[in-house]
Amino acid sequence: MSIRGKAYVAGIAEHPVRKATDLSIMQIVSDLVTWALDDAGLEPEMVDGFFCDSEMPGLGVLSAAEYLGLNNLVHMDNTDPGGSAYPMHVSHAAQAIATGKCKVAVAVLAGRPRAAGKGADPVPDFGIPELAFEHPYSSMVLNQYAMVAMRHMHEFGLTSEQLAWVKVAASHHAQHNEHAMLRDLVTVEDVVNSPMISDPLHRLDCCVVSDGGGAVVVVAPEIAKTLKRPPVVVRGAGEAVKHLDGGRVDLTYSAARKSGQVAFEEAGVTPADIKYASIYDSFTITVVQQLEDLGFCEPGKGGAFVADGNLIAGVGKLPVNTDGGGLCSNHPNNRGGMTKVLEAVRQLRGEAHPKVQVPNCDLAVAQAMGGWLGSRHASGTLILERE
């Protein structure tokens, strides 16, 4: 049993807002679901599956279903390992469709941490078993990712300049995205000369904090056939978890190694076949680590792989995050996985900005990471194909 070819991405939407001062989370949700269904050419009464994360206001899907007036839901899913949730939602929707549990699934992410003045770190909850052993040391998103970068430098010779290239590529793409938060081109020098935040990560190695969100509609093949949008089929998916394993710590690889292997195996393709890659970019190191773990280059060679513009559309071998990514465009609710799916779909439809559209883009990967790269995290890999 496989989900390969069993479900299609029929509609997408990304909210243009980046600071939602005058929008509630539910207004963002209803905007997104309206736009994504419009994009697909489907009516709300056809929606029978609903997917969201655990930060959706209300209990799971309940408040959202009521607010949206969805009366025909027969399948629901709140899978939520942070930013990695959204490729998983598409995968789980495809699984549900493949097994006949639903036919039209909507997955939505929305949030407004920026307007609410919240940071990227969750509120301490000592019911979490590791917290008593991490809270005294101010372990947070930033320094956990930084420790992975530091070890990578020690072990493989990664440099700050190589990391900077990830941001430089994002800025090259973001200049063409009218909704991007940061549209100015930056250079390697700009990145390495920006203030050191948590060594070796500089300010410009870090993604934006933004409001907004995205939505995706996944449908059964018989419904996809009736629609007018370019058909994007789910070809494979994988998910995995990695943690500190009782103290057997190894920061040289991530959960993407396993989720990628599972996804590529199901899809029956290799990284060399991929024309466009959405790679979660909470920090520059996140991209380097995932590219290695997915097999786009050898372990330890990610720094050399991203350097010299290799991720820039029209310049390098692997165009990555052509919307400007989380580093320059959007990181809604501190969760980057949804926008990764959306730009992959745009590329496959040929609807990315003309300046960054990959020619003949027929196979793409959307890769996302949730949690803390340096401790416990989850990885979701999704492989999509233009038919």
Added chain:
Amino acid sequence: MTTELPTLPNPEITPSVAHFWEAAGEGKLDIRHCRSCNELHHYPRSFCPFCYSDDLDWQTVSGKGTVYSFSVMRRAPVPFAIAYVTLEEGPTILSHIVRIDLDDIAIGQKVQVAFADTQDDGPKVPVFEAAS
């Protein structure tokens, strides 16, 4: 400039493994040991995550280790160095490197345990400093 021994945020003591902080208060780093498979694990749990036995005791370790990775949070009001320290006895634990010039910390550096106070009269917690 050499940092001082900090006073750190207070953990909420987990009752099932409260011994960890009682030992720290006596200047000992006690790591959870499984009598069934003989493995050490950290953070401490009420069962062994490797073999699922609940036949556990505590091993007072040497407190010696090496820096596996670290990062100095430069933008904090008082910059500090978070680190993973691999203990001589095996497990790698999250901690701080203290009483050190923050620019002198290096992966592979030998360190030894010390104990720092926590806020609001909380328990002492292990930190590490350059080995003498």
